[in-house]
Amino acid sequence: MRAANPVVLEVPGGAGSAAFLVCWAGHGSAELLGYTARVAGGPSFLAVSPATPQATRVLPVNHRPVACTIAERAEIITSLAGPGFDADTARRAGIPVVVADAQGTLGAAPGIAEFAVDLVQAAGLGQLALVTEIVLDDGAGPHGLDDLATRRALVRVTGQEIIAERLRTQALAVRGPEVVLPTDHGLVLATGYRDPHTGAEHLVLRGPATERSARPVVHVHRECPTGDLFSSLSCSCRSELDAALVDIAGSRSGIVMYLRGKPGRPLHHGPHLDDRQAHLLAFMLQDLSVPRIQLHRSDPQQRAALTARGIPY
Ligand SMILES: [Zn+2]
CATH class of the missing domain: 3.40.50.10990 (GTP cyclohydrolase II)
Structure with missing residues (x-):
């Protein structure tokens, strides 16, 4: 993964496959957040490894997120990528946090959170991924994702490639x-x-x-x-x-x-x-x-x- 460039991650989903823009949260500058929102158009969340301290803290359900600007969101997201991660800080700012399964993509039913965390870890960047769902226009047609990736020169990675890399390099027993x-x-x-x-x-x-x-x-x-x-x-x-x-x-x-x-x-x-x-x-x-x-x-x-x-x- 090239530094600070989000990659298109395609993972098996309910109906075929779903695509997301994924980057390490430490690269989540205001510019990148704006770019991601324009290109992907879907909702964003943070995916974190359960090995991260404070990953599994959960706010009481009745909390109200504090409204913040894109610059403030970017500051929170990049600060969380450091050693002081705290899921509650993200949730207070209205940024959803999904804790990935400890087995990651080698677990029983890996989803986007597991793929995203394994991707940033494989890139040696840390354990916190910023994930934004790519929502294509209805008119984009079957090649919409190809067109988008080509136009924006985005690197594409599939879930299968991430699993293959782990199987090839990890201690499996x-x-x-x-x-x-x-x-x-x-x-x-x-x-x-x-x-x-x-x-x-x-x-x-x-x-x-x-x-x-x-x-x-x-x-x-x-x-x-x-x-x-x-x-x-x-x-x-x-x-x-x-x-x-x-x-x-x-x-x-x-x-x-x-x-x-x-x-x-x-x-x-x-x-x-x-x-x-x-x-x-x-x-x-x-x-x-x-x-x-x-x-x-x-x-x-x-x-x-x-x-x-x-x-x-
Ligand atoms: Zn037998």
């Missing part, structure tokens, strides 16, 4: 203890990981000589309680898991990534990993310093996530 696990097939090293966003706990099993292998084979297994625990024959999960364990324990090299769902909610079995699972997998391999791998079974999402984390496969 926290490494837990490592134990040596004796199995029917031999010894394996088991490392636990916890996904702080979902609470899901995953397991990485490695043959004891994996570190000395130039290109260990990676088997991905998604938890299947009926197959894994009860050897149900309605799917091939248990036999696949056994075959993978035989492979890594027998060859003393190779990795089984055992991905699990949220507590109490097993994963859905689709043909491919979803984007988030693929990135989680790539993150754990990166965290374990596995320099390059072979995928036992290839999948486009996995290949994209491994490439994004710089792991050759």
